Amino acid sequence: MRILQVANGYPHRAYGGVELHTHRLARSLALRGHEISVFTRHSDVAVADGTVIDKANEVVLTRWQNKVYAFGLACPHQNTALRWSDKEHQFECPKHHSRFEPDGVYIKDSGRATRAMDRLPIHRDGNNVVVTLDKLYQEDEDEAAWKAAVVNLSA
Numbered sequence: 001m002r003i004l005q006v007a008n009g010y011p012h013r014a015y016g017g018v019e020l021h022t023h024r025l026a027r028s029l030a031l032r033g034h035e036i037s038v039f040t041r042h043s044d045v046a047v048a049d050g051t052v053i054d055k056a057n058e059v060v061l062t063r064w065q066n067k068v069y070a071f072g073l074a075c076p077h078q079n080t081a082l083r084w085s086d087k088e089h090q091f092e093c094p095k096h097h098s099r100f101e102p103d104g105v106y107i108k109d110s111g112r113a114t115r116a117m118d119r120l121p122i123h124r125d126g127n128n129v130v131v132t133l134d135k136l137y138q139e140d141e142d143e144a145a146w147k148a149a150v151v152n153l154s155a
Contacts, residue, residue, distance in 0.1 A: 049063055050062070051102070053084060057133070058072060058074065059072070060073055060091075060117075062084075062102055064103060067150050068151040069102075069104060069122065069149070069151075071104055071118060072136050076115050076116070077095075077112045078096070080093050080094060091104075096111040098113035099111065100117050104119055115139050118138055
């Protein structure tokens with residue numbers, strides 16, 4: 001079954017309301033095998049470069065150089081939750097210190113990871129950005145899909 005949800009504030013920035021309910025429902029349905037896509041307005045994606053981490057749904061939404069990426073929250077090495085450094089403009093794994101560029105590319109010889117962050121399918125639908133929560137693309141297993149999992153906001 002394919003399910004689409006529309007949410008003004010996705011990912012949520014508060015711990016309540018319809019946005020949080022949308023997150024929980026989407027995650028629950030995805031875990032049950034349903035294909036889930038969540039629509040959001042471009043205005044809900046940060047206006048400036050930066051990252052929003054949704055720990056509850058294990059999703060990272062990043063805007064960088066007029067592109068938007070959706071990542072799985074886990075480090076590809078041992079599934080530790082990644083952190084974003086505003087100062088360094090990169091992701092870091094607190095366990096073994098692997099680092100990743102804002103587009104998810106692994107920074108060579110940093111920590112123990114051996115590949116880029118996993119990307120979620122994402123595309124533009126009019127003024128919306130659509131993230132599909134039930135698939136993850138690994139750069140080393142499906143490089144073409146991994147590279148395509150980006151929304152160019154200037155196009």
